Each structure stands twice: as C-alpha cells, then as structure tokens.
Amino acid sequence: MKKRLLIMVLWMITAGTLLACSPQTENAQFVEESKTRLIPGTYRAEFDQPDSRGWTPFLVMEINDEGKIAEVNFDYISTEGTFKTQDADYNQRMTAANGLGPKTYCPRFAKNLIIYQDPAQVDGITGATSSSQEFKQLAQAAYAAAEKGSQGTVYLSHIPEGDQGSGEGDS
Template sequence: MKIRWMVFFLLAVTLTPLHAVGSKLQDGTYKVAFDAPDAFGYKEFVEITVVGGRIDSAVFDALNTADGTLKSEEPSYESQMKSAVGVGPKEYMKQLVKELLDQQNAHVDSVAGATESSANFRLLAAEALRKAMAGDTSEGTLPQPNPKS
C-alpha cells in the first residue's frame, strides 16, 4: 500500500510541471518594455500577438527616448553598428523575431554582434509570454539591465 501511494505521489509531482509548461497562451496582444532607456537612449520593447494559442506575430525594436524614432528606422545607427560588428538592428531584430515565431518560445540563440540585444530580447519575450499565459494584456515593464548613466 505504501508503495502505491509513493508511486502516485511521484507521478503527481513529476507530471505537474509538464502541465504548467503546456499551458496555453491566451489570444491577444502583449507588450513589454524596459522601464528606462539604455546607455544610448533607447528603450527596447517586444510586442507579441497570440492567435489560436500560438504566437502569430511579433515586433522587437527600441524607441529613442529623445526624439521618438525607432532604432530599426535609423539609417545612421544601422550603418555605424553594421560597420563595427557586422550586423545592424534591422537584421538582428528580424532574426530574433523569426526564431521566436519558429520555436514558439523565448529560448532563442544570440545573434553574433548583437549579444546584448539578444539577451534583452529573451528577457522581454519571456515576460510577454508569461503575460500571454495569464491573459494579462496590460503593458508590462522590466528593469533596464543596462541603464543610461
């Protein structure tokens, strides 16, 4: 009898996390941004849209807090970064979003030359997915990991 209860207990404990991992995303649009600009004056954000329990679309970008422009639309930033590290925001942002859509989770690989932005994307996307599991469509914020000095 004790063995039967022990087996039941072990199965219950083992299967509980599987249920949590398999939680369905709630349909809606979920946006998460950092609470402050980074050292260059940008606030990165992720916005995901869930349809039918799956990530249907996503946006990753950064807002220039001084003039309101998006990093992906600033040609001077693009060319400077691309010449310095071989990749610019247009390319790495698209690549990270594509991987998120393909994998349907925030565990995406870092893009060479955009390691910090890749890590920030993972943080923001994970929080957006947490909100999607809860169905919380209010805009979320996370502490800026690289604050402006």
C-alpha cells in the same frame, strides 16, 4: 507440437513489432495537450527607461485564436520617437562595427520566436549580445503575460550596462 509453438512465437513477434511501430496517437495527443496554451491577445513588454544611448527596447507579441505566437515586433525607440531598425546612420555604424545592425537582427529574433514558439529556444545572435539578452528578457515577460492573459504592458528594469558583458560597442 513444434509447428504450433513456432506459429505462436511468430504471431507474438509480429504483434509486438506492429505494436512497437504503430503511431503513438495517445502519447502525441498528451504531449500536445501538455504544452502551455497562450491566451489570444496582444502582449507588450518594455524596459522602464532608456539605456545610456537613449534607446528603450520593447517587444509586442500577438497570440492568435489557436494560442500560438502569430506576430512579434522587437525594436527600440529613441527618446525622440524614432525606431532603431529605421535609423539608417545607426544601422550603418553597427553593421560596420559588428557585421550586422538592428535592421537585420531585430526581425530575425522576432521570426525565430514565431518559429520556435518559446523564448527559451531562440538563440542569441553574435554581434548583438546586449540585444540578445534584452530580447530574451522581453520575450519571456510577454510570454508569461500571455500564459495568464494579462494584456497590460510589462515593464522591466534595465540591468546596469557594466553588468551585461561585452555589449554591442559604443554605437
């Protein structure tokens, strides 16, 4: 009798351990399916007017056929049509003042959005406070458009610069 009871207890412990250690494929599948699937296409968000220095931030996000963020371009365009990441003088001044310029931080934001696939997961960058805030706003707007499949440009209003915090200096 004791032998039978011991075998039954051992069998229950073994079965419980195997069940607890087995992969949770159903749960993993549920988690994967519950994530938002973005609609393939190109989505653009930009501010409706330039900032006080003449730069308009914009973000273009490409969603592939799997519903994943595949490409991101975050930059600023001047009223003359030049890009902040390609403005050598501006990058030099920003790097001297803050330790990095848009040539460095704009692609870093874009890369992190591709890695994390969620604007809320992309951290700000020290020395690029205003750009961190603008990137987040633009990325969230483009992401929301991609959830709906709305491929028209999303225009956001600029927050008055005095309300944004420390910003990135006078460069």
